[in-house]
Amino acid sequence: MAAVEPFYLLYREIGRSCSFYVEALAIVGAWYTIRKCISLGFNTYRALRLHLIPKLVGEIDLVKQYGKWAVVTGSTDGIGKAYAEELAKRGVNIILISRSKEKLEAVSRSIAETYKVETDFVVADFSKGREPYPAIKEALKDRDIGILVNNVGVFYHYPDYFTNLSEDMLWDMVNVNIVSANMMIRFVLPGMAEKKKGAIVNVSSGSSCQPTPMFTVYGASKAYLDYLSRALHYEYASKGIFIQSLTPFFIATKMAVCSSIISKRSFFVPSAEEYASHAVSTLGLxxxxxxxxKHAIKFALAEHLPEWIWAWFALYFLRTVRKKVLTCKMK
Structure with missing residues (x-):
């Protein structure tokens, strides 16, 4: 008993001295929990406001909000075509820009007949450096351009290592994915600033949220558009211009034909039409x-992954895709 009593007294004294630290840790834990709950609630509200509420309360008048005409680059297939159709569905006149005159004529005629809006088109190959821009500038002159969608882009034929890319591919990535957006914005932004309204949508990519090996140059070009959009927003938001960085993941389009896994419609891989319907609803929000x-879920997870995990998984997955594509080519 003599030994037990001193041990009990010692334990009681240690407990008293530690009680302050236990209470401090409890306060820190409670504060952390409260912050996380508030953050979760805010993020949930923001997601509902962005993706659900616009579908419930009805569509905004894009013509009144931004202007009569929209310019969409890369607009004869995929996201560009679907986005142009979605804008036309809401009463916006459309100017299509792409390199195939036959496709432009067909899409322009289809949109005009289906949605009863005015359409026009400009034949332009953005891979030709400075060559296409004088004609584009002339075509857009004196038009009430309210919305610009920089969608045109070139993608890898299949995932590959940097040294396997041709010099032509490297130039195209810069001219088509980067230079085109700069020049198109330069053409329409002064008019928007003068009338103090307008919207610019730059189609980036989910591959830009973290370094993505095997799509290195493509991801880097799309990261440029993301950065450009965010910086321009701070420059021109006070002038009434809305600038959006659109960062989709895989969509079932011709650009994703390098793998059956990512080219077929599924839960996380929507059709271009389904995607465009949701994307246009986020304008102004x-x-x-x-x-x-659904892509927002993937983006949130991707941003919080350690970079090395994202890169390791991308490298593993895209190497597999590359191997399958090359095997099919050899047959």
């Missing part, structure tokens, strides 16, 4: 969004 609530 978010300056940086995936445009589609």
């Amino acid at each position: 978010s300056t940086r969004t995936t445009g589609y609530w």
Whole structure:
């Protein structure tokens, strides 16, 4: 008993001295929990406001909000075509820009007949450096351009290592994915600033949220558009201009034909029409969004992954895709 009593006294004294630290840790834990709950609630509200509420309360008048005409680059297939159709569905006149005159004529005629809006088109190959821009500038002169969608882009034929890319591919990535956006913005932004309204949508990519090996140059070019959009927003938001970085993941389009896994419609891989319907609804609400609530889940997870995990998984997955594509080519 003599030994037990001193041990009990010692334990009681240690407990008293530690009680302050236990209480401090409890306060820190409670504060952390409260912050996380508030953050979760805010993020949930923001997601509902962006992806659900616009579908419930009805569509905004894009013509009144921004202007009569929209310019869409890369608009004869995929996201560009679907986005142009979605804008036309809401009463906006459309100017299509792409390199195939036959496709432009067909899409222009289809949109005009289906949605009863005015359409026009400009034949332009953005891979030709400075060559296409004088004709584009002349075509857009004196038009009430309210919305610009920089969608045109070139993608890898299949995932590959940097040294396997041709010099032509490297030049195209810069001219088509980067230079075109700069020049198109330069043409329409002064008019928007003068009338103090307008919207610019730069179609980036989910691959830009973390370094993505095997799509290195493509991801880097799309990261440029993301950065450009966010910086321009701070420059021109006070002038009434809405600038959005649209960062979709895989969509079932011709650009994703390098793998059957990512080219077929599924839960996380929508059709271009489904994606465009959601993306247009985010105009005026978010300056940086995936445009589609299922892609927003993927983007949130991707941003919080350690970089090495993202890169390791991308390298593993895209190497597998590359191997399958090359095997099919050899057959």
